[in-house]
Amino acid sequence: MTQPNSPPSTPLLDKVNLPRDLKAIDDKDLTQLAGELRAEMIDAVSRTGGHLGAGLGVVELTIAIHKVFDTPHDRLIFDVGHQCYPHKILTGRRDRIRTLRQENGLSGFTRRAESEYDPFGAAHSSTSISAGLGMAVASELQGVKRNVISVIGDGAMSAGMAYEALNNAGALDARLIVILNDNDMSIAPPTGAMSAYLARLASGRTYMGFRELGKKLTAYLGKSIDRAITRAVEHARGYVTGGTLFEELGFYHIGPIDGHSFEHLLPVLRNVRDNAHGPVLIHVVTQKGKGYAPAEAAADKYHGVNTFDVITGAQAKAKPNAPSYTAVFAETLVQEANEDERIVAVTAAMPNGTGLDKFALAHPTRIFDVGIAEQHAVxxxxxxxxEGLKPFAALYSTFLQRGYDQVVHDVAIQGLPVRFPIDRAGFVGADGPTHAGSFDTTYLAALPGFVVMAAADEAELKHMVRTAAAYDEGPISFRYPRGEGVGIDMPVRGEILEIGRGRIVKEGTKVALLSFGTRLADCLLAAEDLDASGLSTTVADARFAKPLDHDLIRRLAREHEVLITIEEGSVGGFGSHVLQFLALEGLMDSGLKVRPMVLPDIWMEQSKQDAMYAQAGLDRAGIVSTVFRALGQKRVGRDAAG
Structure with missing residues (x-):
C-alpha cells in the first residue's frame, strides 16, 4: 500500500505548539486550523494505525475547549481516550504523533505520565465524570479556582457509573462542566440559527444569573421551597430549551448544539466559563469520522484501524495463515446455537470485537447488546x-474486570451456569497495559465451583465452546488471545472435554513443561531445543486451571526432575494453584525443581506481541533459559549462548 511521501501542508497548525498559542489565532481562522488538524491526524494514523473516527469527530470541540479554557490549569478529561489524538497534537506532542501506539511511542489513550495536559489516564469507558467531580471538589476544598471539563460520548452514557457520577455531582453542586459528545444518537444535528440562539441564551448571564439568584433566595426560605422553586425555574426553561433528565439530576443543561460549528461552540463555552457556578452539561452533536469520507461512510470500520492509504481509505490487512481466535469462537458458537435453541449471546457494546456480529446474523433474536455496561451484562x-437458557457473556478480559462483583455474587455464589468467553486474554500489543488480559485466570480461579479453561490453539477453542455449551453444573470460562491461531487442522465440530482433564502432547523423561493456554506452541519449540541439549522433555496442555488435573500433575512431578508451568497471566493464577497442590501433596519434598512462569509483575508497555513475549520471558528462548536456571546449568548444545 502506498503512503504519502510527506505530511500535509499545515501553515496555521505549525504556529500551535501548545494550547496558549490558540489564543493568538482569530476565531474566523479556526475552521482552517480544524482542517489542517484533521489532515495531520489522518496522515499520522494512516502510518501507525489506531483510533480514527472518534478523534476526527471532536476536532472543532478540542480546539474550542483549549482556546476558551486555560489548560492545563483548567482540567480537561476525555472519557475512554479514543478521541484524544487531536488533543495530543495541540498539547506539545505533535513531533511524536507518528509514534502512536508504537514501542516507546505515544500511548493511544490519555496518560498522566505522558503530559501535564492529561490530568487523568483513561482507556476504559465512563470514568470521566467521576474523575472530574473528584478534581472539582478537590479544587474547591483547596481554594483553587479552576474549570473542570469532562468530555464523554453518548455511548459511554450507557454505563451506570456515568449516572452515579451525575447524581453525585448534582447533589454536591460542584463546579463541573460535562460535555456530552453525541455522535451516535438519533437526534438530528441542530444546524438552525434558532437552535444556536437558544443555546447562547441559555448559557448567558441572564438565565444563569436568574438561576443563581433564585437558588440563593429560596435557600434562605428553606430547602423544600428551594427545591420546588428551582425545579419550577428549570421546568419553565424547559419549555424554551427542552428539559432533560440531566436537569432532574441537578445539572444546568445546554443544547444540543452543533459540535462542528465554532459559531455555536465558542459563545456557549465562553458563557459557561464566565457565568456558570454549579454543574453544567453541554450537549453537542458531532459526526464520527468527520472530514474524511471513508470514515464518514463507515464509522464502525474506522473506529480502530490498521495502517491505511489516505487517498483510498483501504486498510492494510495481514495475511494470516490461520483464522483469528475471535472468528473461531464466533463461528463455533453459531454452530452450537444451530443445535441448541437455548444458547443466547450477550455482549457489552462489542458485537464486532467479540465476533458476535456473526451470531447476530444467524440468530438475531438471541443476541443482546446491553451497551457499555459489563456489570449489567453479567x-x-x-x-x-x-430460566434455563445458556447465556454466553462474551467480554474482553480487561472489561470483565468491571463486572467482577457481579461474577462473584450474582453468578458464582448461586452456581449459575453462565458461560464466559474471554477474548483478548494476555498481551494485546499496541493497546498496551490498559487492555491487556492479565488477571482473569487469577480472579476467576479463586472462586469456588468455577470451571476455568484456556485454549492452546484454535481447535482447542472449538472444543471449549462446545464443552461450555454442554456444561450446566455452574459457571464456566474459557480464554483465548488476540490474533490468529497456529494453523492447526480444525475438527468439523468440537468435542466435549472431560472437565478437569489435561493432555500429554509430547513424552519425555527429565523436564516437564506444563502449559495453560496458547504458550503451548512455544513450549513445543522449546522442547526441541531442550531435547537437542540432551534434556528429554515432556510437554503437557493443562486445559483447566480449575479444577486441576491432579493425576496429570502427580505424574509429571513424580517422573521428572524439573516441572515448569507456563501461562500468559499474572501471579496467583494457574501456576499458583499447581504450587498449592504440589505443596499439600508433598510432591516437592523429593527435590522436584518447580518454576512457575507468569507475566512479570509490572505494567508492560505497548509493543508488538512477539517483543512483549520476549521481554516477559514467555517465548521459546525464555522457557529454555528457565529450565537451565532451574537445573543450575548453562545452556549447552544447539544455539548455546555460552
Missing part, C-alpha cells in the same frame, strides 16, 4: 441462566 446473563 447479572443479565445470570437472570437468563435462572
Amino acid at each position: 447479572t443479565f446473563a445470570a437472570g437468563l441462566a435462572t
Whole structure:
C-alpha cells in the first residue's frame, strides 16, 4: 500500500505548539486550523494505525475547549481516550504523533505520565465524570479556582457509573462542566440559527444569573421551597430549551448544539466559563469520522484501524495463515446455537470485537447488546441462566474486570451456569497495559465451583465452546488471545472435554513443561531445543486451571526432575494453584525443581506481541533459559549462548 511521501501542508497548525498559542489565532481562522488538524491526524494514523473516527469527530470541540479554557490549569478529561489524538497534537506532542501506539511511542489513550495536559489516564469507558467531580471538589476544598471539563460520548452514557457520577455531582453542586459528545444518537444535528440562539441564551448571564439568584433566595426560605422553586425555574426553561433528565439530576443543561460549528461552540463555552457556578452539561452533536469520507461512510470500520492509504481509505490487512481466535469462537458458537435453541449471546457494546456480529446474523433474536455496561451484562446473563437458557457473556478480559462483583455474587455464589468467553486474554500489543488480559485466570480461579479453561490453539477453542455449551453444573470460562491461531487442522465440530482433564502432547523423561493456554506452541519449540541439549522433555496442555488435573500433575512431578508451568497471566493464577497442590501433596519434598512462569509483575508497555513475549520471558528462548536456571546449568548444545 502506498503512503504519502510527506505530511500535509499545515501553515496555521505549525504556529500551535501548545494550547496558549490558540489564543493568538482569530476565531474566523479556526475552521482552517480544524482542517489542517484533521489532515495531520489522518496522515499520522494512516502510518501507525489506531483510533480514527472518534478523534476526527471532536476536532472543532478540542480546539474550542483549549482556546476558551486555560489548560492545563483548567482540567480537561476525555472519557475512554479514543478521541484524544487531536488533543495530543495541540498539547506539545505533535513531533511524536507518528509514534502512536508504537514501542516507546505515544500511548493511544490519555496518560498522566505522558503530559501535564492529561490530568487523568483513561482507556476504559465512563470514568470521566467521576474523575472530574473528584478534581472539582478537590479544587474547591483547596481554594483553587479552576474549570473542570469532562468530555464523554453518548455511548459511554450507557454505563451506570456515568449516572452515579451525575447524581453525585448534582447533589454536591460542584463546579463541573460535562460535555456530552453525541455522535451516535438519533437526534438530528441542530444546524438552525434558532437552535444556536437558544443555546447562547441559555448559557448567558441572564438565565444563569436568574438561576443563581433564585437558588440563593429560596435557600434562605428553606430547602423544600428551594427545591420546588428551582425545579419550577428549570421546568419553565424547559419549555424554551427542552428539559432533560440531566436537569432532574441537578445539572444546568445546554443544547444540543452543533459540535462542528465554532459559531455555536465558542459563545456557549465562553458563557459557561464566565457565568456558570454549579454543574453544567453541554450537549453537542458531532459526526464520527468527520472530514474524511471513508470514515464518514463507515464509522464502525474506522473506529480502530490498521495502517491505511489516505487517498483510498483501504486498510492494510495481514495475511494470516490461520483464522483469528475471535472468528473461531464466533463461528463455533453459531454452530452450537444451530443445535441448541437455548444458547443466547450477550455482549457489552462489542458485537464486532467479540465476533458476535456473526451470531447476530444467524440468530438475531438471541443476541443482546446491553451497551457499555459489563456489570449489567453479567447479572443479565445470570437472570437468563435462572430460566434455563445458556447465556454466553462474551467480554474482553480487561472489561470483565468491571463486572467482577457481579461474577462473584450474582453468578458464582448461586452456581449459575453462565458461560464466559474471554477474548483478548494476555498481551494485546499496541493497546498496551490498559487492555491487556492479565488477571482473569487469577480472579476467576479463586472462586469456588468455577470451571476455568484456556485454549492452546484454535481447535482447542472449538472444543471449549462446545464443552461450555454442554456444561450446566455452574459457571464456566474459557480464554483465548488476540490474533490468529497456529494453523492447526480444525475438527468439523468440537468435542466435549472431560472437565478437569489435561493432555500429554509430547513424552519425555527429565523436564516437564506444563502449559495453560496458547504458550503451548512455544513450549513445543522449546522442547526441541531442550531435547537437542540432551534434556528429554515432556510437554503437557493443562486445559483447566480449575479444577486441576491432579493425576496429570502427580505424574509429571513424580517422573521428572524439573516441572515448569507456563501461562500468559499474572501471579496467583494457574501456576499458583499447581504450587498449592504440589505443596499439600508433598510432591516437592523429593527435590522436584518447580518454576512457575507468569507475566512479570509490572505494567508492560505497548509493543508488538512477539517483543512483549520476549521481554516477559514467555517465548521459546525464555522457557529454555528457565529450565537451565532451574537445573543450575548453562545452556549447552544447539544455539548455546555460552
